[in-house]
Amino acid sequence: AASLLMMGVVSATPAAASAADKSFVAVKKTQFTRNGNPYYIAGANFWYGAYLGANDRPRLLKELDTLKAMGINNLRVLAVSEKTDMKSAVRPATTNEPGKYDERLLAGMDYLLAEMARRDMTAVIYLNNFWQWSGGMTQYLNWFAGTPALDPNVTKDYETYMRETARFYTNEKAQAEYRNVIRTFIGRKNTVTGKPYAGDPVIMSWQLANEPRPGNASSTPQEKDIYVKWIADTAAYIRGLDKNHLVSTGSEGLAGSSQDADLFARAHAARDVDYLTYHLWPKNWGWIDSKRVDATWSGALEKSSHYLNVHIDYAKKIGKPIVLEEFGMDRDGASFDIKAPTTVRDRFYKEVFDVVVGRAEKGDPIAGFNFWAWGGAGRAANPDYWWKEGNDLMGDPPQEEQGLYSVFDTDKSTIALIRKYADRLQALERK
Numbered sequence: 001a002a003s004l005l006m007m008g009v010v011s012a013t014p015a016a017a018s019a020a021d022k023s024f025v026a027v028k029k030t031q032f033t034r035n036g037n038p039y040y041i042a043g044a045n046f047w048y049g050a051y052l053g054a055n056d057r058p059r060l061l062k063e064l065d066t067l068k069a070m071g072i073n074n075l076r077v078l079a080v081s082e083k084t085d086m087k088s089a090v091r092p093a094t095t096n097e098p099g100k101y102d103e104r105l106l107a108g109m110d111y112l113l114a115e116m117a118r119r120d121m122t123a124v125i126y127l128n129n130f131w132q133w134s135g136g137m138t139q140y141l142n143w144f145a146g147t148p149a150l151d152p153n154v155t156k157d158y159e160t161y162m163r164e165t166a167r168f169y170t171n172e173k174a175q176a177e178y179r180n181v182i183r184t185f186i187g188r189k190n191t192v193t194g195k196p197y198a199g200d201p202v203i204m205s206w207q208l209a210n211e212p213r214p215g216n217a218s219s220t221p222q223e224k225d226i227y228v229k230w231i232a233d234t235a236a237y238i239r240g241l242d243k244n245h246l247v248s249t250g251s252e253g254l255a256g257s258s259q260d261a262d263l264f265a266r267a268h269a270a271r272d273v274d275y276l277t278y279h280l281w282p283k284n285w286g287w288i289d290s291k292r293v294d295a296t297w298s299g300a301l302e303k304s305s306h307y308l309n310v311h312i313d314y315a316k317k318i319g320k321p322i323v324l325e326e327f328g329m330d331r332d333g334a335s336f337d338i339k340a341p342t343t344v345r346d347r348f349y350k351e352v353f354d355v356v357v358g359r360a361e362k363g364d365p366i367a368g369f370n371f372w373a374w375g376g377a378g379r380a381a382n383p384d385y386w387w388k389e390g391n392d393l394m395g396d397p398p399q400e401e402q403g404l405y406s407v408f409d410t411d412k413s414t415i416a417l418i419r420k421y422a423d424r425l426q427a428l429e430r431k
């Protein structure tokens, strides 16, 4: 135990702070509070933040300073990755095989959290992934069910991938190892600050996974019940380890709930799920054709506006805050080139912000946003824009072209837009 303690893997002391400690983000009816004030999220997706904490600290500090300067107060980051043969997954992984965790990479999260705390930022940390780009649930099944980890970028068969990946929820050995990872991670002591994670207010929320889905579009009532139970049980397990931090699911909303509003409500009614999440992807969901924007923009805007508003209405009914923790749009003409304009992206971001910030200002239960995703100083390394091990990491994980949705440090118009709306949200904290 001493060696584990020395490695900062387990904490010797229980969570230092009590739940009454106001420095932790908490929920009060349908709002977040922090340090006794309302708290709003002007956030970024920064999935690779801990990787920079391990492998490129000078770049990490620069990215955090740039993000702080544009009003960002929250980062949504990947906790762990699983080693896999799947081509479009990030390498190296924090988990090389069940129970074998890379301490050097885990210490990357220590450094990230220490530097975020110095900038008064908070972190939403997801502990698994429904998608393949960090190994994720399908890799757990490869370990414990012996099923092949089928990279949907290769098979092009997402329906099969989603149905098979959802078997993760009922595979006992996979669940046991997932809980080992949760316990190891939440029980960790930060090797930079000496603080136990469970007692560190820099963390806002533990998230079950990135975009967990009940299965594919035709998921059965039984699969939906399994999904609801997995969320409730896993959220309760996390609560049992850590009474200080919020718990969230990482759901996309209806798009991640087989378009079943009752399922979304049941899944998020769980006692230990503290707030709701949703994601908005007009291009991924086929609402907009980036090469035919004139013909498809109005339909995409109408669907997006409905999606944005209906989930805030769900949050009102369920009585919990909601965060739009992912949204994105590609560059003009579906280009990946950093020199391509971002006219359509900026127009889309403005529409999103007008709904999110506008309804937050009216006191509705929308607590803010995280745009997807910060690319910062990262640059695509290959003419085909695909990622290879050793290349810069950026907002687009390895399963997507490097430059698809990333907001780079040279995208001045988008950064200015984010800053403007971040300021409006921060103004609400002073009321």
Ligand SMILES: O=C1NC[C@H](CO)[C@@H](O)[C@@H]1O
Pocket: 131, 210, 211, 279, 281, 284, 326, 328, 372, 396, 397, 400, 405
């Ligand atoms: O969580 C996610 N949501 C959408 C992103 C962009 O397609 C994707 O990269 C990621 O898996």
